[in-house]
Structure formats: structure tokens, C-alpha cells
Amino acid sequence: MDHTPILANIARYVTLNTEEAAYFTSLLHYKKVKRKQYLLEQGDVDSKIYFVTAGCLRSYAIDKNGGEHVLQFAPPGWWIVDMRSLLTGEPARLNIDAIEETELFFINKPDMDALQLKYPVFERFGRMLSENAMATYQHRQIDNMILSAMERYGNFCTLYPSLIRSLPQKQVASYIGVTPEFLSKMLNTVVIK
Structure with missing residues (x-):
């Protein structure tokens, strides 16, 4: 191995x-x-x-x-x-x-x-x-309180660049704290602009 x-x-x-x-x-x-x-x-x-x-x-x-x-x-x-x-x-x-x-x-x-x-x-x-994990989780908690859904999605893309295209939108939406429908609408709005 x-x-x-x-x-x-x-x-x-x-x-x-x-x-x-x-x-x-x-x-x-x-x-x-x-x-x-x-x-x-x-x-x-x-x-x-x-x-x-x-x-x-x-x-x-x-x-x-x-x-x-x-x-x-x-x-x-x-x-x-x-x-x-x-x-x-x-x-x-x-x-x-x-x-x-x-x-x-x-x-x-x-x-x-x-x-x-x-x-x-x-x-x-x-x-x-453990310290790195704690710092990451604290940062994520703060982000969930003060950032918009689009900003949280941007952070997700930065943290997990290899997963952006491979994960189902349902799981990405769950991670950033929105519904899959909201995420789809938000991403479609960005693409259209």
C-alpha cells in the first residue's frame, strides 16, 4: 500500500x-x-x-x-x-x-x-x-452569519475547487445553507448577466 x-x-x-x-x-x-x-x-x-x-x-x-x-x-x-x-x-x-x-x-x-x-x-x-480545523469552522460560522449566499458559494469554490463540477447542486446548496432551487436560480442569474 x-x-x-x-x-x-x-x-x-x-x-x-x-x-x-x-x-x-x-x-x-x-x-x-x-x-x-x-x-x-x-x-x-x-x-x-x-x-x-x-x-x-x-x-x-x-x-x-x-x-x-x-x-x-x-x-x-x-x-x-x-x-x-x-x-x-x-x-x-x-x-x-x-x-x-x-x-x-x-x-x-x-x-x-x-x-x-x-x-x-x-x-x-x-x-x-485540530487548530486548523477549529479556525476553519469558526471562519465558516462567521461567513454563514454575515455573507450573502453568493459570497458563501465563492468561498466554497475556493475551499473545494476540485468539487465544483463533480458534486450535485443539492449537496453544494446544503453546504452553503440554501435550497437547491435557490442555488440554481442564483447561478443562472450570474450566468445570464
Whole structure:
């Protein structure tokens, strides 16, 4: 199994020596997921951290009326997890599923905990990844409060350039917080002008 993509991702944050990299990759599990297959369902406890190498995952919540609210997409090179469930052991509020056939690596939480104790560089990596995720989510919350739908769509295009043409409009609309009909009308208005 080629671990190059996940090691390259980690190298953006920290430098691993040969021993650290070998131990880390020995803890990884490879999985191929079919389109619409769940990795996590709301109510289950999340005990894995996923890294996408091909395809795309998404995390989303379902409201009391059955509406989906996309929190994150995870194309190749992205990590995805229900962090609250992972950290607390409480039932997940998110679902994580595959938008298309996806290949990924995952590491189980007990293995990640042991890894961080044995090699503190991974604790630093985890902290940096968590800090970046928190900053991104805060920025998104602020954007949802103060930006127009078109500006939020522009931010989506900047964050996920590889997904602009491949995702169904329904999922893009869910991510930016509008109905699919509104998104279609908004994009058609821009094209006509």
C-alpha cells in the first residue's frame, strides 16, 4: 500500500524520522468504500480518524424534518472525523458517507493515542490539525452569519475547487445553507448577466 499521500500531508506540519513514519504506517488500515456507504452513522460512536486518498467523503447532520446539512467534504488529501464523538465517546451527531467510490486510510483512536504517547511529534501534528480545523469552522460560522449566499458559494469554490463540477447542486446548496432551487436560480442569474 502506498502511504506517500498521507505521509506528505503530515510533512506539511511536522517532520518524521524513519522510525516514526514506519510505526505510524504500521497502524494504518486501508479501506475502499462504495458510493453512499456509511463510515459513521448518527448515534454510533466515532472511534476512527479517516484520511482520503481517492474519491470523496462528506460529513453531515440530519434535522428533525429529514433535511441534510453538510458540514464538510473530504476530497483526496483531507481528514474527516466527528471530533466530538471521537474525543468524548458520546454518540455521533454526524453521518460520514462516501459521495463516490472512495479509498482511504484510517487509524483507530486507541492506536492514535498510543502513537502520540510514544512519539510526541504526532501529538504536535494532531494539535496543529485540530487548530486548523477549529479556525476553519469558526471562519465558516462567521461567513454563514454575515455573507450573502453568493459570497458563501465563492468561498466554497475556493475551499473545494476540485468539487465544483463533480458534486450535485443539492449537496453544494446544503453546504452553503440554501435550497437547491435557490442555488440554481442564483447561478443562472450570474450566468445570464
